[in-house]
Amino acid sequence: MPTDLLAMRGIRKCFFGAPVNNDVTLTLRGGEILALLGENGAGKSTLMKILYGLYRPDAGSIFVRGAPAGIRSPADAIRSRIGMVHQHFTLVPNLTVAENIILGLKQKGGIFLDIRAAQQHVRAVSERYHLEVDPAEKVWNLSVGERQRVEILKTLCRGAEILILDEPTAVLTPQESEQLFSAVRALKAGGKGIIFISHKLEEVMAIADRVVVLRSGAVVLERRTSDTNVQELAAAMVGHRIDCRAPLRKRPIGSTILEARGLWVKSDLGIDAVRGISLAVHEGEIFGLAGVSGNGQRELAEVLSGTRGIAAGEVLFDNERVSGKAPRELFERGYGRIPEDRMESGAILDFPIKDNLVLESYYRLPFARHGILVPEKIEAHARDILRNYSIKARGPDAETRTLSGGNLQKAMLARALDSGPRFVLASQPTRGLDVGAACSIRSRLFDARDTGAAIFLISEDLDEILALSDTIGVMHRGEILDTMARAEAGAVRIGLLMAGVREGRA
């Protein structure tokens, strides 16, 4: 048996006494794609940060090509031929691709840069591994997918044999993901070892040779992908089987609740972010808006939530114009809103949980009478919410900061739905949540749909759009390119639209 390219043995790491990695052992061979699968908080990122020298393990050791590798910093990791592509890119936008790649590399030739040689080298590497990108192009001109390729090239030009890709498809369109997969396969053919972090099961089955599942910091399953299936992996990830399919609809889709007509919205920079959108959301319907982030969804969500003005057009709620109305008036008319960023615009992290739960309704009965707060009612309300929405918290008085991401999001959902809204705006409701929490949030949205609420769902997660929506619209560069019923929608069709390709033109 050949020596493993990489072996991590008995890795243990605690934060504040709580183990995040518990006796993790993991091996990787050259020419192998290993998927590291797990929910948020399962310890994937910690393990990889240990491998890349950003954290030091409390116990355990790392071997590269059979020899112990004393990795104490990313510089050591690079020396051991380990490269990492983070979710957040670390490129200098106003430098070219080649300049970004040689940045920080020691080179021969004293103080003079040989850009041409660098460009040739980059071009050679990029052609070999299907990482097409022009070395002379400035980075700010590149798409997200291209920038990611530059990051991979950067690690390769530093001699990486072991590549860590941290949720690389999270930011990509389906087409860009396909391109990434072809590059990853070329890297595999070139004998590199690749660790592919993900929590998307289909993707793991498609690309990986072997999969390691982490749960609560420990390895719970290790299989060749040919010997396993999506159900087994999902069960291993969450520890119990989860069925998150849409329940049968209990009522038909009814009349129009919310309508946008010819909506134009400017971004903070004064650019037209939303360009003449019209759409309608009906009673008992979930309208899913798909699209790669940065195509105007944020601005549209802000307009619908009353925090941004419009340049032209109008928004109607029950046939009354509501564009330009403040959040409180929208709340009183029967809006429930789940903000895109729960930490910044959703909750006041320094406040007790009970106060965040009444942040919209504190001023009226039963929570206040003639401007005086009624603390017993606020407290009782919080107790009910924590119980009904199974939010894990120390209690109504606990600081909101102490909630985990999933529990905070459940609290945001509870705040939006508890008033029995007729229209629900859900922006990225499950972003960053693990399967269990996401599933419970989705089933709440289904419940709201069945009580007749019109739900406008904005999500970058195509699987979520497909799982929840009755009607799907695809947004690209500020326009809705197409709207279709769920039955007519397929991942491929939506993926093409997300990339801006209209049918018949592809």
Place this chain on the structure above:
Amino acid sequence: MRLALEKRETLPFRIHLLLPVGAVGISFLLSFVPILCAGANPFTAYSYIFYGALGTKTSIVETLVKTAPLILTGLCAAIAFKSGFYNLGGEGQFYLGALTAAALGICTGLPPQTALPLIIAAGFAAGGIWAFGAAVLKTKFRVDEVVVTLLSNYIVIYVVSALLDGPLKDPRTMWPNSPTIMTAARYPLLLGGTRLHAGVLVAIIVALLAWVIMRKTTLGFEIAATGANPKASAYAGIPVIRTVLIASFLSGGVAGLAGVGEVSGLHYNLIEKISPGYGYAGIVIAMLGELNPVGVVLAAFLFGTIITGAQMMSRVTGVPVFLADVIQGITLLVMLAVLILTSYRIRVSLDHLRGAHIKRGITTEGTEYTEYLDADLRR
């Protein structure tokens, strides 16, 4: 070496009670240095401060009279800071209150029964409007309120000086003083033969009102929410601009009341330098009281004690009275340090020397993030 601040878990309430006590203790210890430099025994000096401020009935009254304006300027800073409006203009707002009291107090046309209530209301409004103006600049035009409020203090102080050398000057003296205000414009005395005036009572009532507003009312909820996270507050429908405007008006108004108290309760006329820096001391008091009205009253009493007792300490030991200012300054710095260290822990990292790249605000799991020392310390 790189220093990073990481947010800590919240501390229990009883620790929050101990923070100011510890900060004051440390400040007293640090103040040993200047006392020793002045050639005195620190223990002797401190015992004279406390004896001079609390040893006799007269000295206790004197301490209370000094505490009253400090309570009000402390509340001024506390209310504003709580709403996220960093009003450093307490000094100027104090002078406007004093100016209003003096200007109305010499108008003999005022009906005697309503003179005092009118002066109190007008003094409150004068200080309030001044702070309100800065809040309008902040909310409408995003002008930094720290700069505006701080610099506008000088405008008020010099305008007051000019008036005292001109239209408001008492023609019977050669000093830049206003004429004496009429009897109906004065706070009644609470204790015969002493300087204990009703303004002390006003300060305590205002502190109680502030506590009720901050803890029990929707307005207090709005002020705290807006200060803690304006973005989330606005999203949830809290009228954040209106809240900042109201808080600024209340804040400035309370400082104006402090000025009214000094004219109507103590001096009975307006003089130059009527405030020995009460407005600025209020900032320290608000921080020491952790922006809580009850804490402000306690902190103001402590500072009133030090300022009053410093006189006797100076006479007996020869240490200059400026020691009181030194202790105030040290207390502010220590309290700020204590607040930072209790809500953050300092992490010394050498990683970047070895090539580590620790990004600001890595949020892979949503819970963990790193802030550097140059992060916004005002929050």
